[in-house]
Amino acid sequence: MKIAIFGMGYVGCTAAGCITSQGHTVVGIDVSEGKVAAINAGQSPVREPGLDELMAKARREGRLYALRDAGAELDDCDIAIICVGTPSGVDGAHNMSYIAQVTRSIAAALKADRATPLTVAYRSTMRPGTMEQIILPIFQARFGDAVGQVVELVYNPEFLREATAIADYFDPPKIVLGTLDGTPSANMEKLHEGIDAPVFHVGIREAEVTKFVDNTWHAVKVAFANEIGRVCQNLDISAQQVHQIFVSDTKLNISPYYTRPGGAFGGSCLPKDVRALQYIAADIGANTHLVDSLLRSNEAHKHHQFQKATQGLEPGAKVLLAGLSFKAETDDLRESPAVDMARKLIDAGFDLDVYDPGLKPEMLVGQNLGYAFAFLPSIENLLVDKAQAESGAYARIIATNRLIDTLDTGATPVINLSVIA
16 A cells, blocks of 8 residues: 655654555655755654665665645655644643644645545544544545545544564554444554454444553552652662552553552653643533642652752762653653753752763754753754763763663662652
């Protein structure tokens, strides 16, 4: 099949690399000239382990290319997958402007006399009802009653974790395929051939709400674990032993994922989806007190970790922050708790250096670029190389992820924020 992917960020690029490895042809569509150039050079514009190799192989074999505009590319496409961002708006709701813009561009590019409908599958997280209230009307305005002969609308949420996205693509916990009438989509079933996972054919709204439920639950688990971790730490109780006892109960306590006391939650999904669910709950008159407390609990945990990390240090002390990105082996800074830690350290008067070899300021694009420079405008001046990080010139090293395992810290005291001991 030939597949167009709109939005070549983390989700879009991972999908492109994995889909082409299955023998399909992919054209990536993105407004960023830099992303398009990188893909056409056989390089991934985002940092994800294994993705450069997949994209380089697909380019060599002629199964991947990128453009800034779809043009006539949709004429012979079987599927269009939409992976554009839905960032938080000022009121906490998702900003749906990119979804609307891409939908309008697809509607404008499609021909009414297609032999078979184009399957238009959305993977961006969006409020239940978006497909029926925003997306379908855009296509109806263009094609009227013939819309069903031109497009087949599908909502197919993704369950990818950065740094393990390729493995997650081929071994997902589930596959959710939502259609307007709840019946299976032949093209989407063909796209997922060879992937062994439970498949749910459901209505659009059931599929749309899936990511809210999943991501809010993950946020609940992280916040709960960190609140217990704070209690344990302040009472001189081993949080790790308490965690070991808790997760041993796989019958009632579900699983160990996201329930280990450690760093605050962050990244491109959990904070914005919790905000959006808060907005939805308020909008419909529901009372979600636990959900409403998650972001406040997460912010409290960030400040708690700042206090613990700097305890006993005088302002002006030289500090190394090991790991600035949301997750090791990525360059994603969006809502990274480490960015907040860096800002707090600078505001408190510490002499800060940052070690994160995967981070190249000149490679940051889109929302990632905006977030980085909004909170750390001096980011380029903070970064140091491995030799400097291992120089022993620091009063303390504050580690946020597994990067600390690659450093020889010598006698320098290390505070590891990813674990509450």
